Amino acid sequence: MVSLTTSLALFSTLLLTPTTLSAPLDLERRDGAVYASTISSCPAIPARTAPPSSVHDLRPDDFSYTMALGDSITAGCFSRGIQNNVLASFGEWRGESYANGMDPGAITLPNIMKRYNPSLSGGSLGSNPIPELCYGALCPIGPIGWNSKVDQLNAAQSGAMATNIPHEVNDYLIPQIRARKIPSTAFKYLNLQIGSNDLCGMCHQAIVGFGPSSPDEFESSIRKALEAVRKNIPNTVVNVVGVFKVSDVYSMTLNQPYCSQLLPVPHVNLECPCMLLGGKVGAATRALMDSLMNQYNERLIKIVKEYQTKRYSDFAVLWQPPNIPLSTFPVHALSSVDCFHPSIKTHQLMAAELWNRLVGNATERAVPLAWSESLQFRCLQEADRIHTDTLI
Numbered sequence: 001m002v003s004l005t006t007s008l009a010l011f012s013t014l015l016l017t018p019t020t021l022s023a024p025l026d027l028e029r030r031d032g033a034v035y036a037s038t039i040s041s042c043p044a045i046p047a048r049t050a051p052p053s054s055v056h057d058l059r060p061d062d063f064s065y066t067m068a069l070g071d072s073i074t075a076g077c078f079s080r081g082i083q084n085n086v087l088a089s090f091g092e093w094r095g096e097s098y099a100n101g102m103d104p105g106a107i108t109l110p111n112i113m114k115r116y117n118p119s120l121s122g123g124s125l126g127s128n129p130i131p132e133l134c135y136g137a138l139c140p141i142g143p144i145g146w147n148s149k150v151d152q153l154n155a156a157q158s159g160a161m162a163t164n165i166p167h168e169v170n171d172y173l174i175p176q177i178r179a180r181k182i183p184s185t186a187f188k189y190l191n192l193q194i195g196s197n198d199l200c201g202m203c204h205q206a207i208v209g210f211g212p213s214s215p216d217e218f219e220s221s222i223r224k225a226l227e228a229v230r231k232n233i234p235n236t237v238v239n240v241v242g243v244f245k246v247s248d249v250y251s252m253t254l255n256q257p258y259c260s261q262l263l264p265v266p267h268v269n270l271e272c273p274c275m276l277l278g279g280k281v282g283a284a285t286r287a288l289m290d291s292l293m294n295q296y297n298e299r300l301i302k303i304v305k306e307y308q309t310k311r312y313s314d315f316a317v318l319w320q321p322p323n324i325p326l327s328t329f330p331v332h333a334l335s336s337v338d339c340f341h342p343s344i345k346t347h348q349l350m351a352a353e354l355w356n357r358l359v360g361n362a363t364e365r366a367v368p369l370a371w372s373e374s375l376q377f378r379c380l381q382e383a384d385r386i387h388t389d390t391l392i
């Protein structure tokens with residue numbers, strides 16, 4: 001009997017093991033990469049045999065810390081939608097932010113990275129009951145305005161424009177790095193996404209061209225912020241996510257009952273004045289938004305290209321093209337609170353899709369982020385590296 005059982009076990013092992021190894025049900029091979037429906041289904045990979053020689057030789061599991069700069073999107077504002085206790089709807093769900101959330105079980109970039117490096121830290125934990133506001137000149141001065149227990153190394157503030165990003169770096173991120181005695185030798189990931197509030201409030205800058213939110217001012221704010229990071233937080237890789245087409249939110253939300261759940265009146269885009277109006281005037285201000293978006297992205301590409309050319313050994317900047325075709329997304333891609341901020345589903349999609357592009361080359365990074373209800377995660381492979389030269 002014993003030997004029969006043993007033989008059966010051996011037989012089934014022989015029969016099943018090769019199939020299991022080459023193609024477990026969940027894994028799908030595509031364009032030289034392997035994808036899974038959860039990151040935990042991805043096989044473990046061998047540790048590196050030699051430590052990275054510089055920021056230009058990193059595998060995502062080399063990061064020890066994760067950080068973020070940005071606006072209400074990065075802060076996870078309103079992303080859970082309308083809550084049973086309506087007052088609880090207006091929070092910042094930072095622990096679930098695609099860019100820097102670290103709530104247990106949340107599908108976020110840091111948690112996906114954690115699959116390969118469990119000691120990664122710096123992600124936000126939990127939520128803020130009301131947004132941490134900072135809007136252009138209407139912004140608290142100095143180091144007040146953050147809740148470090150929740151925010152951790154996510155310096156994003158709701159309402160932030162590009163001009164507020166140096167403030168996020170100098171008054172929060174750098175002091176936090178120092179207070180936590182984070183070693184300069186540790187490798188750090190920094191997610192930077194900004195520009196939606198500039199587009200929404202200052203679309204006239206598409207043609208005016210000087211003063212607040214002009215392309216020149218936008219560029220100078222980003223340069224100041226990146227230089228401050230480079231000089232004060234060595235061994236950082238900044239992933240610059242381009243400015244996406246916010247104006248598409250107008251058609252996405254038009255006459256949608258989904259957007260009238262909080263107040264039983266037709267939805268208006270109060271948070272985005274340049275996207276507010278219908279008719280010819282609205283079409284014109286949305287065209288200005290799109291033109292300004294293109295100008296901002298040209299400036300971002302110029303800056304990233306410069307850093308990629310300079311090739312500092314302890315600082316690198318990545319370009320993530322903002323190919324997010326919102327007009328093809330369902331309305332529940334937006335929060336039911338305001339039909340403006342991304343919903344949790346969109347945060348999860350962005351986390352998975354930005355992760356999938358993190359070790360990608362220029363072509364792979366530029367693939368549009370298609371809407372999907374079933375996420376796919378690119379399994380890390382031993383030889384994968386983050387390309388720090390996709391624009392040169």
Ligand SMILES: *[C@@H]1O[C@H](CO)[C@@H](O)[C@H](O)[C@H]1NC(C)=O
Binds near residue numbers: 032361362363364
């Ligand atoms: C990027 O990688 C893909 C898949 O390996 C390949 O087909 C493509 O030619 C590469 N593109 C560039 C710009 O290297």
